[in-house]
Amino acid sequence: GENVEQHPSTLSVQEGDSAVIKCTYSDSASNYFPWYKQELGKRPQLIIDIRSNVGEKKDQRIAVTLNKTAKHFSLHITETQPEDSAVYFCAASYTMDSNYQLIWGAGTKLIIKP
Amino acid sequence: EPEVTQTPSHQVTQMGQEVILRCVPISNHLYFYWYRQILGQKVEFLVSFYNNEISEKSEIFDDQFSVERPDGSNFTLKIRSTKLEDSAMYFCASSDMTAIYSNQPQHFGDGTRLSIL
Numbered sequence: 001g002e003n004v005e006q007h008p009s010t011l012s013v014q015e016g017d018s019a020v021i022k023c024t025y026s027d028s029a030s031n032y033f034p035w036y037k038q039e040l041g042k043r044p045q046l047i048i049d050i051r052s053n054v055g056e057k058k059d060q061r062i063a064v065t066l067n068k069t070a071k072h073f074s075l076h077i078t079e080t081q082p083e084d085s086a087v088y089f090c091a092a093s094y095t096m097d098s099n100y101q102l103i104w105g106a107g108t109k110l111i112i113k114p
Numbered sequence: 115e116p117e118v119t120q121t122p123s124h125q126v127t128q129m130g131q132e133v134i135l136r137c138v139p140i141s142n143h144l145y146f147y148w149y150r151q152i153l154g155q156k157v158e159f160l161v162s163f164y165n166n167e168i169s170e171k172s173e174i175f176d177d178q179f180s181v182e183r184p185d186g187s188n189f190t191l192k193i194r195s196t197k198l199e200d201s202a203m204y205f206c207a208s209s210d211m212t213a214i215y216s217n218q219p220q221h222f223g224d225g226t227r228l229s230i231l
Contacts, residue, residue, distance in 0.1 A: 043224045
C-alpha cells in the first residue's frame with residue numbers, strides 16, 4: 001500500500017521568510033496530492049492540491065510542486081505571516097476502483113517567529 | 115459555504131460502552147469518510163462509504179466499528195465496546211463525485227473528540 005513520508009516534523013522560520021515542506025510517496029499509481037492546514041483543535045482545511053498531470057500549482061503565497069519520477073511533492077509558502085503558524089499535512093490518494101482513501105504524512109508544525 | 119457538521123463536539127464514555135458519532139455531510143456530496151487522529155499524531159483513514167455501502171476500510175476499522183446512513187442526511191460511526199485506545203479526534207469528511215482519474219477534494223467537519231475513561 002501507499003506510504004507517505006513528510007519532513008521536517010517542525011519548521012521554524014522568521015516572519016517574511018519562505019517555508020518549504022517536503023513529502024515523498026511510495027505508490028506510483030497515486031495521482032492526487034492535497035495539502036491540509038490544521039490549527040490547534042480545529043479541522044484539517046484543504047489549502048491547495050495538485051493532480052499527477054500537473055507539475056506545479058500556485059495560489060497567491062502558496063505553491064505546490066510535484067515530481068512524479070522522484071515521487072515527491074513539496075509545499076512552498078512565501079512571505080510567511082504569523083497566521084501561517086499551524087500543522088501542515090500532505091496526503092496522497094491511493095486509488096482503488098472508483099473511490100480513494102487519503103494516506104497522510106505525519107505533519108509539519110510550522111512556527112512563524114515575529 | 116456549505117460545511118460538514120459533526121455532533122457531539124466532545125463525547126466522554128466509560129470503557130466498554132458503545133458510542134455513536136454523527137455527521138451531516140455536505141448535501142450534494144456522494145462519498146463519505148471517517149478518519150481518526152490520536153492526539154499529536156497523523157490523521158488515519160478508517161472507512162469510506164458510497165451508495166449505501168462501504169467502499170474501502172483500513173485495518174483499524176475492525177468488527178468493533180460500523181457505519182450507517184440511516185436517512186438522507188446523517189452518516190454515523192458506531193464504536194462498540196470502547197477501549198482506552200479509542201480515545202482520539204474523529205473526523206468525518208465528504209466529497210463530490212469521484213472517478214479514478216478525477217479525485218475531488220475531501221471536506222472535513224470540526225471533529226468529535228472522544229474520550230474513553
